[in-house]
Amino acid sequence: MTRLTGKQVTVAGAGALGLVIALTLARRGAQVTVCDPAAPGDNASGVAAGMLAPVFEAALDPAAAGHLDLFRAARDGWTDFAPVALNRTGALWRGPDAAGMEARLDALGARWRRTPEGPFTDEDWRLDPGAAMTVLFAQAARAGVRFETRAVEVRDVGPLVVATGAGGQGLAPELDHLTPIKGHILRVAGGPASGPVLRGAGVYLCPDPAAAVLGATMEFGRFDLRVEADQVAALKHLGESLWPGISGLRARAETGVRVGTPDGLPLVGPSRRDGVLLAVGARRNGWLLAPLVAQVIAAYFAGDDPGRWAARLDPRRFDNKDTDA
Numbered sequence: 001m002t003r004l005t006g007k008q009v010t011v012a013g014a015g016a017l018g019l020v021i022a023l024t025l026a027r028r029g030a031q032v033t034v035c036d037p038a039a040p041g042d043n044a045s046g047v048a049a050g051m052l053a054p055v056f057e058a059a060l061d062p063a064a065a066g067h068l069d070l071f072r073a074a075r076d077g078w079t080d081f082a083p084v085a086l087n088r089t090g091a092l093w094r095g096p097d098a099a100g101m102e103a104r105l106d107a108l109g110a111r112w113r114r115t116p117e118g119p120f121t122d123e124d125w126r127l128d129p130g131a132a133m134t135v136l137f138a139q140a141a142r143a144g145v146r147f148e149t150r151a152v153e154v155r156d157v158g159p160l161v162v163a164t165g166a167g168g169q170g171l172a173p174e175l176d177h178l179t180p181i182k183g184h185i186l187r188v189a190g191g192p193a194s195g196p197v198l199r200g201a202g203v204y205l206c207p208d209p210a211a212a213v214l215g216a217t218m219e220f221g222r223f224d225l226r227v228e229a230d231q232v233a234a235l236k237h238l239g240e241s242l243w244p245g246i247s248g249l250r251a252r253a254e255t256g257v258r259v260g261t262p263d264g265l266p267l268v269g270p271s272r273r274d275g276v277l278l279a280v281g282a283r284r285n286g287w288l289l290a291p292l293v294a295q296v297i298a299a300y301f302a303g304d305d306p307g308r309w310a311a312r313l314d315p316r317r318f319d320n321k322d323t324d325a
């Protein structure tokens with residue numbers, strides 16, 4: 001692994017991807033500046049549920065079906081970011097057709113077991129995004145990363161890592177491949193305080209003693225942050241299948257905008273724009289994928305072999321293809 005001592009780089013964006021990339025590059029000796037015009041956590045990463053869920057994401061999201069191996073490797077990368085606390089209480093299917101889900105988990109090669117409540121996997125973990133960001137900011141600052149409260153603009157020159165989530169327009173031509181996906185999520189007081197994440201059809205519930213997290217809508221093509229009563233009501237209705245009575249509990253609604261690519265995997269690697277590396281488009285798995293994305297970015301930046309996952313994530317894979325799919 002080539003040291004990056006003395007190499008300077010700007011990271012645009014202080015979400016999950018930008019922070020983990022900045023820390024990874026700084027640990028290898030690079031002089032890193034992170035620029036973001038927003039307050040810490042005022043982004044999709046700050047709104048997210050924080051599931052690190054290779055198994056149920058591969059089982060439930062058609063865009064993720066073929067990527068359990070990559071997702072597992074990404075999750076395992078989190079063990080390098082202590083003291084970010086990892087909750088390993090697993091996840092339980094509480095949706096319809098438990099037998100069908102068991103067959104799907106078998107087909108994927110997931111590790112799971114049958115319980116009276118439904119199929120359970122200990123492969124899916126969780127972190128608390130707010131707490132994780134606090135740790136990542138502190139660790140990055142300790143590793144010498146500098147933070148600037150400003151947007152990176154098109155006239156800024158590289159070396160630049162674009163980790164701008166749903167922003168960053170104009171910083172690289174490949175950003176045109178991204179589609180916004182708005183999500184509503186609810187923090188529910190009085191829901192389950194502990195235990196595994198409960199998964200159902202189009203809904204999940206993450207226990208938490210402060211407020212359980214009920215998520216999340218997938219509203220394709222939407223990038224506004226307005227809280228909408230009908231989306232909140234639909235989410236509560238779905239939540240009843242996981243925790244009867246939850247729709248009557250006090251809930252605070254939040255929204256965030258993820259961005260996705262035509263094949264569901266992020267764009268990670270060199271842009272056609274000189275001096276620019278891309279780390280965008282992590283769809284509903286930005287927290288899960290962040291450590292793996294950071295490893296690939298660090299390898300490209302160092303001129304090392306970017307490794308076995310790089311081809312699947314290569315931003316050039318959509319060149320000359322219809323991106324409307």
Ligand SMILES: Cc1cc2nc3c(=O)[nH]c(=O)nc-3n(C[C@H](O)[C@H](O)[C@H](O)COP(=O)(O)OP(=O)(O)OC[C@H]3O[C@@H](n4cnc5c(N)ncnc54)[C@H](O)[C@@H]3O)c2cc1C
Binds near residue numbers: 042049184185
């Ligand atoms: C409701 C919801 C639930 C989710 N749950 C999960 C989950 O359980 N597990 C999981 O893994 N993922 C989850 N996600 C997805 C995850 O939140 C995203 O994939 C992830 O946050 C993307 O991180 P990011 O760093 O790419 O983008 P962001 O977190 O959006 O950060 C991008 C940052 O770039 C900044 N920026 C924009 N333009 C510029 C510019 N020109 N210059 C500098 N900075 C700029 C923005 O201000 C922002 O702070 C969820 C998302 C939502 C909305």
